[in-house]
Amino acid sequence: MKSLFGPGGDPSPELLAAYFDGEFEGRDDLSLLRQRLEHWLALHPQGQEDLAHYQRLRQMWHDTTPHEPSREQWDALLRQISASLTQVRPPARVFWKAAAGLAAACLLVLVAWSAVRFVNRAPSGQDLASEDEVFPVATESEIVIFRVAGDDAPTVIVGELPLKGPLELMGPGDVTFTSIQPDARDNMMPHVSAGPGSPMVWARLESER
């Protein structure tokens, strides 16, 4: 995200929008920021124009609130939901019971096998060292992402391998490329189109950092 204020002291449009949306109301921790914005707005008429636009859009949104479905439609919907839940539940219970049984059986086998191994093997220094070893569940090359929600829109996927958290899907304008470094593995410069208009996975291995 951009910084809250530009070099000339003007607030970022995102910050102004948050103020117009009432995000600072009742927030004592943001009172200084709110005062600074109010001072800026008093001196800058273009801010008032933005505010007027926000209010127009809000009014338009309010004026076009969707019609509520009728009572009969709601009742019909509830019946359909109840019917779906009745259909869904019994197989789910059977599945979970079966899964729990299978898991318990696997656990028993595992415990028995571990016990036999433990009894048959004397502890060694190597064993003690291997206790701290972390076994990866999967490496980055073993993971294939088939589908990302929103991939039909011009997007940039920002994340880091190995996967440490959720990959984030950013829209055009959410990301600003300030510099692009060549790939550490082959020294090739990644191809980036003029804007973030085409999908690109930007992921660097931890070892390259």
Place this chain on the structure above:
Amino acid sequence: MALGIACRVSNDDALLAAAVRGCKEAQEELFRRYRQVAYRVAYRLLGNEADALDAVQEAFVKALTHLPSFEGRSSFKTWLLRVVSNASLDLGRQRGRREALSMDAMGPKSREEMEPLVLPVPGQALEREDLRRQLQKALQQLPPAQRQTFVLHAEAELSYREVAEVLGISIGTVMSRLYYARQKLRALLERTA
């Protein structure tokens, strides 16, 4: 419907606990409490009543089926709205693809004939219907992530923090998406006007 003794609860937490235990009345009460906001969000994302009701149905079935896995880290409302908005976007994609295929098969002339029919409503209501159509058309042109963010904020009246929670993104990303969504809506609506 009157709630049974085991399900007679008023706050969300107790209602959720009863619903998890399988109390049908509690599940129905959850539906009654949140159906309107769920419907409004689905309608704004999909643009028509029939699809919105389908999305609400799918979302409630999913939410109530997976209720035992709801950990209560957020409110039920924000959790449900996440399910509703994702179901709506998925449904929109499916319908969009299907419609695009059938429209291509029909050819350009039939496409014009398929424009939605608006029944003549007198005076202000007609104007409002026009406005709704313009706004829906503009909304549909936003990228899905921006549309979802904007609708959750504007229609469900979620704060920036709540929207961030629902979508699993940062508040900075929410601010940015809302700003760009409004800029685009402004440009699109001015062009229409």
